[in-house]
Amino acid sequence: MSRPCPCTSKLTFDKCCEPFLMGKGIPESAEKLMRSRFTAYALNRVDYLVDTTASEKRGELDVEDLSRYCRAVTCISLKILSRQAGGPQDDAGVVIFHASLQINGKRMLHRERSTFRREDGRWFYVDGETN
Template sequence: MNCYCGTNKPYESCCEIFHLNGGQTETAEQLMRSRYSAFVLANGDYLMQTHHESTRPTKEKEAIVNWAKSVQWIKLEILETTKDTVEFNAHFSKKGKADCIHENSKFIKENTLWYYLGYAENTY
């Protein structure tokens, strides 16, 4: 089975590596893909760890995990990537109704680690 993030690699050779190494990705897109897989797996610890401390929604962790578990994730579609932004569509279904999150995510690299900073545009 291919990784949840949509690459042609198995999860074990793709996002699991980042889930186990604390998010040590080489690019913002790799971090975005690994965060999508973390949503699929409802891995709240990873989502918090890879969210920049200045915008990290620590108090919302449980709600985020509960929401991630309440939907069926369909696919991740990367639309455009720059050095520190990733525009994507995350397709999911809730109670049989298809939906999509469109986001232009901002990332920041501190020392050697990339972090999710927030979004420039978000459409639900």
């Protein structure tokens, strides 16, 4: 028995993002990493968000700020709109998604084009453009 995964994949948590958050597996695609990061936001796993950010970008993260954001946000659903590369044979990938969020009681739709890079077999989040 396991609850639905917070990334709204319709899979159960233990068959989706949980192994990644527990350090028992690594996402094989940029999309799976993206999903697991959405779940990390949902579950306030700032450590996972930091660990899956590209090394050169990690210094720009404000962990306090990220932690405040995670506590304030309710992650309602995630919709992947499109993806480019980002598979097990690729070294880079792009995922475009809509995240339905609620912050301080207000619903909002976050649209982002995220860029990912694979290094030593692991996917990392590089950056994102929002609009």
